[in-house]
Amino acid sequence: MEPRALVYPCPIMFATLSDRLADTFKNLRGKGRLSEADIDATAREIRIALLEADVALPVVREFVAAVKERATGAEVSQALNPAQQIVKIVHEELVTILGGETRRLRYAKTGPTVIMLAGLQGAGKTTLAAKLALWLKEQGKSPLLVACDLQRPNAVNQLQVNGGRVGVPVYAPEPGNAGGIEHGGNPVQVAQASIEEAKRKLHDVVIIDTAGRLGIDAELMQQAADIRAAVQPDEVLFVVDAMIGQDAVTTAQAFLDGVGFDGVVLTKLDGDARGGAALSVRSITGKPVMFASSGEKMTDFDLFHPDRMASRILDMGDVMTLIEQAEKAFDADEAAKAAAKMGAGQFTLDDFLKQMQQLRKLGSMTKLMGMLPGMGQFRDQLENFDEREIDRVQAIIQSMTPAERENPKILNGSRRLRIANGAGRTVTDVNSLVDRFGEMQKMMTQMMSGGGMPGMPGMPGAGFGKRAGAKQQAQVRKGKGARKSGNPAKAAQEAQEAAAVAAARPAANPFGVGAEIDYEAAAAELKLPKDFSQFLK
Structure with missing residues (x-):
């Protein structure tokens, strides 16, 4: 199976926001103490950067207020490096508005887990259903795709093709709208029958692809609500196109009021539009972003990690992923x-x-x-x-x-x-x-061999205490009193003593430091982001 590609939306969608924030923080470097004017100017720049990224105004106000309140407190005034502390605060507040912790799927204790996908037409629900099925398959699950979009032309056929690409069976008893010819069919009955089909064929996850519309309407809401009432899904995921900006938040709120959902899936994060939807939808709806899709490949899909996304926006990278x-x-x-x-x-x-x-x-x-x-x-x-x-x-x-x-x-x-x-x-x-x-x-x-990086005298090599240690010992032997005795008996005794000293010495690490280092304490002292200590090892 093709390995899962890296889900990396930030270089394009969040490029402008990332650049604006980087310029803002650059102005703070070298300042030993931040005045109230510095903090006000920084808050103003952050506000402009977020608004230009199409983040919802209520979210911007809440975010800037939280950053400003923390920046004027003892947390920054007593810090050795106030500028770095501001970056840390912005990182933590970004994680907060993105959802805090990663929200994972809830699986049913008995019977198949039912996942229902809802959203507007064009958001990418049908393709995302197949991506989710592949992801679940890689987790050791046995998913079943269900075609309940019987209105859009060739929607059933599209799901069957995508299901074949990822090797997941598709339950499609009704042909739906094939070639512009309406064949009727009741999506609620199809959804109900799919649960029995999953039990009969021992599938432990059912993914229901529902119909979308070009806009919010009563018929769409009622059909989605009827399917939800009929099958009682364990998870209802709202699929939203991240490229539609503020409309994404409006649509999400309308679906939340009319149908209700448990989590959000962001699609098209590889687009060049402003990424305000990703930063707004969690705060406005109160529902977590659970997954992100960032490409056309079936593997361009993964869990949404708020802390990693915040790090990418602030150009801290995403080494964990x-x-x-x-x-x-x-x-x-x-x-x-x-x-x-x-x-x-x-x-x-x-x-x-x-x-x-x-x-x-x-x-x-x-x-x-x-x-x-x-x-x-x-x-x-x-x-x-x-x-x-x-x-x-x-x-x-x-x-x-x-x-x-x-x-x-x-x-x-x-x-x-x-x-x-x-x-x-x-x-x-x-x-x-x-x-x-x-x-x-x-x-x-x-x-x-421990010789260090060529052309970089201060950069140690990766000798791991082998040849690097031998070179250090050779240098010691060149010093005064390190010469080997000409007496064979005395030379043997010196060799034994040297071996005992070497055995008692802690093993060297790649950076040439003999003693053990408490990496977690060091990371905490430097106020680095969560889980960063493992990259120091």
Whole structure:
């Protein structure tokens, strides 16, 4: 099964908001103490940034008031770095308006769990139903898709096609509106019958795709309310298009009053519209955002994490999601073998190709790099990155023989010409790749042996106390009194004493510090975001 791609909406939808907030915080740097005027100016800039992002006015007022109240208190005035404390406050308040904790699905204790999807036409309910089914399938569930949208032309057929793509069966006893021909059918009866079908075929989750409209109307509300009353779903999810801005909040409130729902699913978060809906819908409706969809692929869908979204908006990155997806995409044994080869200086072009292919499973390099903290300032370069460059590198390596991948030193002029012709590239491209790979090999060997980053004397290597420790011991031996005795008996005694000292010394960590570090305490002292301590380890 294709690994789940990275869900990363922020570079586009929240780009303007992220840039405005970054500029606001930049003005606070270097100030040892913040005056009331500084705080007022910062609050004003935050208010403008949120309004420009199409965040609902009541939400903006509440957010700015909370930030300003905390910024004028002892929390900031007594901080060693007031500017960083302001960023921390904004981060925490963003997490609050986005919902605080991640809200997960509630499953039924007995019988199949019934999930009903509701929303306007065009929000992406039918596609999202299949995405949700695939996500549940990956969680070990056995979902059943139910076609209750009998009005929209070919809605039933679309769900059947999407169900086939994700390998999930579709219950569709009624053809609905096929090719513009109305076949009738009662969506309430279809929904009721689907529960019995799920029990009969041992499906533990039922996903009901309901009809949408181009606007709020009484008929839509009544039909959705009738289906809800008939099947008593465990979860009613309101699917909203994040690109419609303030209308999303209005629509959500109307559905909440007319039908009621338990959670929100945001779709089209990869769009270039302003992302105010994501920041408004939770506060206005009081219902949590549970899932986010950010692309056309069936894997562009995942749980909505308020803390991670807030970090992305503030350009703090989303290392947690990156780690989670990497753990799924990378084979642990293969990664260990690759690390061992790097340390031994045996990393080949074949290994490089495998690593690159695994990285591609995570999604585009633009999304991958965007997950790292501080990459917002390089947004233009990331957006202009040519993803096809990776395909070109892959074509060059695949045009080599196994022997050439193992040892690029045997690549003479005729071999390089043959490889270039086979890959559809120039000899210059082949030369460039080989040269860059040679430099990378040297850098990795030096890092793994504890020699530090080339060209960066202060940056330690990854010797993990092996060769790095040996170098340090060699330097000690060069000092006064560290010479080895010429007497064999005395030399043996010195060796035993040195071994005892080495055994008593705590194992060195990658940063050259011998003693154990309380990472959680260090993170708390620095007032870093929640769960950040694990990235220091």
